[in-house]
Amino acid sequence: TREAATQSITLLKNDGILPHKAPKKIAVIGPLADVQMQDWYSGTLPYAVTARQALAARAEVVYSEGVDRIRLRHKTGYLTAVDGGKSLKITDTTGAAAQFDLFDWGGWSYTLRNVATGKYVDGRLDGTVGADSAGPHEFDVHETFTIVELEGGKLAVQQRYKAEGADAGKWLAIEGGRITLTEDRSGAAEFDFDFVVKAREAAAELAREADVAVVVLGDHPLVNGRETEDRQDLNLPSAQAWVLGEVLGANPNTILVMSSSYPYAVNWAAKHVPAVVWSGHGGQEWGNALADVLYGDRDAEGRLPQTWYTDAAELPVMLDYDIVASDATYLYYLGQPLYPFGHGLSYADFTYADLKVDKDRAGSGDELTVTVDVTNASDRDGVETVQLYSHQCGSRVKQPLRQLRGFRKVRLAAGETRTVSFTVAVDDLAHWDNTTGRMIVEKSRQRLMVGRSATNIVLSASVRIDGETAGPRDLAKPLAAASNDAYAGVLWRDETRASGDVIAAEEAGGWIMLGDCDFGPGYTTVTARVSGQASQLQLRVDDPLDGDVLAKIDTPMTAGVYDYAEVTVDFGGAEGVKDLYVTFESGPVRLA
Known part of the structure; x- marks a missing residue:
């Protein structure tokens, strides 16, 4: 497990502060610095070595969890854990039982850990509230809350969990001096926050005394950004980001370590923090693995x-999974990412030279052998991940800007050169062709690229591929609407309860495009197979808005969405090979 964790740790940025140069005192700070999370669907850890523990074995460590410690003050007293945390009451005490560590996990999701019990506040299904939970640990999480500011500056606490059928979570309320849950917003208890410890100030004070500060931030795998729960943004949780900023202000020798289930848009850190490290929640040996790398x-x-x-x-909207149309993922993304797919730095420097492909031309059934010489040009041993990408130059369809074809991890001694080899089957360069309804290898030029990431390409070479040339669509045969080449404002729906796909109008003005249609023979009628509400379809060439109208099809209402009717109308003249657009003028009609 230590080896797996070590190989997973990714160095995103390094201004030379890493590797550590024998610091005497390290400030280890952050809500993930002394805990090892179990990721979603992971096994149970038999033990755990945290970042704090592993670094403390190598240097003097001072530690701050980097979370605010607060009291929730009601007009009648303080929120207090009683009976060992079995319940919460309003009391006059201000000691540990009335103090809570407030963890910010992003997306307005907070957990509160009682200082006296060491356990988390839990809003139970029976409406009672206690502070005796080990923390989020079940599929339905009852330990997360949102802090809501009320008119007049008071604060209310709302549970994030909501019962099936409920519009929102319940509120902390007071009933007979005890804390309960209520659905009634007007019955929510109103609090002020009193700070016992301000995380930013405490963390900065420790960092100021240390040679190096290691700030360990990230997510709770069961809280925000998981199955059934999407994040609304890519930001670090606000409280965590504030701690990082204060620590860096106190000690310029600050290293950000992120342990998370997903990426963060750490734009500020990427610009200002000397070193940035990331990995997932790496199991029981993660702390030792991190120390080995640092x-x-x-x-x-x-x-x-x-x-x-x-x-x-x-990113595209949440439920848009068409990565081609939305230019999503490393395959199609046109922008400049914060960190690209495949990115990761080494402590060594590597050079690439003498890229070769064993064939100038190739066809179906052939294999291409790609070789490149990689040299460790530094004075220390290192590991490089050599990545091979391809790009098809010229196609009747939109092709990826780059597509990973293979990678090789090579361990090179200082000064060592090694020839790295890849094999690419030409048939693996195939893509789905809507006109033929099958995978094809197109006649094209393929650019083969080697580099350190999807955007850090070092060398490239080209190969001619003797493949197929996709012909125009034969309009004498039925054209499936779902086999379109482009679309807007439409949805894919089931053709029958058992199989098939059709296109449904999401909104008036939606359209699909069927590319390269051969109008040569001079067709006079067109037939549409439709279902659903009465509507109108229009057929245009070359443009969905301004193209010449070839036909208008008034579709009837059918008995149901699985009951189809065929409508035949006259078809206006068109010549040659053109793109055919079908526009949905009104109504939620389905087109097969």
């Missing part, structure tokens, strides 16, 4: 398995 006992071997964007605005 101290340079092992090279940083991890490479990003996803693109890190600068903002959620760079």
Whole structure:
């Protein structure tokens, strides 16, 4: 497990502060610095070595969890854990039982851990509230809350969990001096926050005294951004980001370590923090693995398995899974990511030379052998992940800007050169062709590229592929609407309860495009197979808005969405090979 964790740790940025140069005192700070999370669907850890524990074995460590410690003050007293945390009451005490550590997990999701019990506040299904939970640990999480500011500046606490059929979570309320849950917003208890410890100030004070500060931030795998729960943005949780900023202000020798289930848009950190490290929640030996990499006992071997964007605005809408149309993922993304797919730095420097492909031309059934010489040009051993991408130059369809075809992890001694080899089957360069309804290898030029990431390409070479040339669509045969080449404002729906796909209008003005239609023979009628509400379809060439109208099809209402009717109308003249657009003028009609 230590080896797996070590190889997963990814160095995203390094201004030379890493590897560690024998610091005497390290400030280890953050809500993930002394805990090892179990990721979603992971096994149970038999033990855990945290970042704090592993670094403390190598240097003097001072530690701050980096979370605010607060009291929730009601006009009648303080929220207090009683009976060992079995319940919460309003009392006059201000001691540990009335103090809570407030964890910010992003997306307005907070957990509160009582200082006296060491356990988390839990809103139970029976409406009672206590502070005796180990923390989020079940599929339905009852330990997360949102802090809501009320008119007049008071604060209310609302549970994030909502029962099936409920519009929102319940509120903390007071009933007979005890804390309960209520659905009634007007019955929510109103609090003020009194700070016992301000995380930013405490963390900065420790960092100021240390040689190096290691700030360990990230997510709770069961809280925000998981199955059934999507994040609304890509930002670090606000409280965590504030702690990082204060620590860096106190100590310029600050290293950001992120342990998370997903990427963050850490734009500020990427610009200002000297070193940025990321990995997933790496199991029981993660702390030792992290220390091995930070101290340079092992090279940083991890490479990003996803693109890190600068903002959620760079992503398609939540349920849009068409990566081609939305220019999503490393395959199609046109922008400049914060960190690209495949990115990860090494402590060594590598050079690439003498890229070769064993064939100038190739066809179906052939294999291409790609070789490149990689040299460790530094004075220390290191690990490089050599990545091979391809791009098809010229196609009747939109092709990926780059597509990973293979990668090789090579361990090179200082000064060592090694020839790295890849094999690419020409048949693996095939893509789905809507005109023929099958996978084809197109006649094209393929650019083969080697580099360190999807956007850090070092060398490239080209190969001619003797493949097929996709012909125009034969209008004498039925054209499936779902086999369109482009679309807007439409949805894919089931043709029958058993199989098939049809296109349904999401809104008036939606359209599909069927590319390269051969109008040569001079067709006079067109037949549409439709179902659903009465509507109108229009057929245009070359443009969905301004193209010449070839036909208007008034569709009837059918008995149901699985009951189809065929409508035949006259078809206006068109010549040659053109793109055919079908526009949905009104009504939720389905087109087969």
